[in-house]
Amino acid sequence: GAGVSQSPSNKVTEKGKDVELRCDPISGHTALYWYRQRLGQGLEFLIYFQGNSAPDKSGLPSDRFSAERTGESVSTLTIQRTxxxxxxxxxxxxxxxxxxxxxxxPGTRLTVL
Amino acid sequence: AQSVTQLDSHVSVSEGTPVLLRCNYSSSYSPSLFWYVQHPNKGLQLLLKYTSAATLVKGINGFEAEFKKSETSFHLTKPSAHMSDAAEYFCVVSDRGNAGNMLTFGGGTRLMVKP
Structure with a gap:
């Protein structure tokens, strides 16, 4: 595609629910990164994929966070028990x-109530 | 490990006056340094990057930055601010460790431009 797309653009959920965030990278791009930006702060690195493998998961804040990538394309970031x-x-x-x-x-804005 | 410190969380200038956004970094390696801009409700856009070539780097929209190793600084400048420059600016250093090209972001500087 023309650029990196993410869905949904906004997600409101209740505490304790699971959420899935999706990323569609630019076609042919082998490397994919997830970052988190809290209000008024810079970006924090979460995880990096080279192809479908994640050599570095050190940025994931807890075991409630996981990510996968398939077909060297789409990636999903899952947060359990938000x-x-x-x-x-x-x-x-x-x-x-x-x-x-x-x-x-463009990012996904997640709000946990 | 590397880190980035943006010395001002907010900068306010009048239209037509110079812009200076300050950034200091620390890195164990020869760093790659970047400035990104984030306009409201838009994605991050690369303004310019330094990768060990010329120390004065020119970017888009009239911005430039100078890499000063002795001062560990990479300040962003523009001779004359425009209203459309109002945005959040991030200074970034690259870590080529296990995480490919993991970017470490500063806390950001919000630039406000007054008419």
Whole structure:
């Protein structure tokens, strides 16, 4: 596609529910990144995929967070048993190679009530 | 490990006056440094990047930044602000460790431009 897309653009959920966030990277981009942006703060790195593998999961804040990527394309970030502190904008980026420029999607704004 | 400090959370300038957004970094490696801009309700856009070539880097929309290793700084400047420059700006350093090209972001500087 023309750019990185993410869905949904907004998600409101109740504390304790599970949510799935989706990222469609630019076609052909082998590297995919997930970041979290809390209100008024910079981005925090969550996880990185090279192809379908995630060599570095060190940024995931807890075991309630998981992510997968299939077909070297779409990625989903799953948050189980959401908490209010999970409220943030979740951004996805992709790059053609592991050292290339990252192109960001518009983000998913998650609100946990 | 690397880190980025943006020294001002908010900067306010008048239209037509110079812009200076300050950034200091720390890195164990020869860093790659970036400035990204985020307009309201829009995605992050790369303004410019430094990757060990010329120390004065020119970006889009008239912005430029100078890499000063001795000061560990990468300040963003523009000679004359425009109303459309109002946005959030992030200074970013790249870590080429296990996480591919993991980006470490500063806390951001909100630029306000007064008419």
């Amino acid at each position: 908490q209010q502190e999970d409220s943030a904008v979740y951004l996805c980026a992709s790059s053609q190679t592991s050292i290339g420029e990252q192109f960001f999607g």
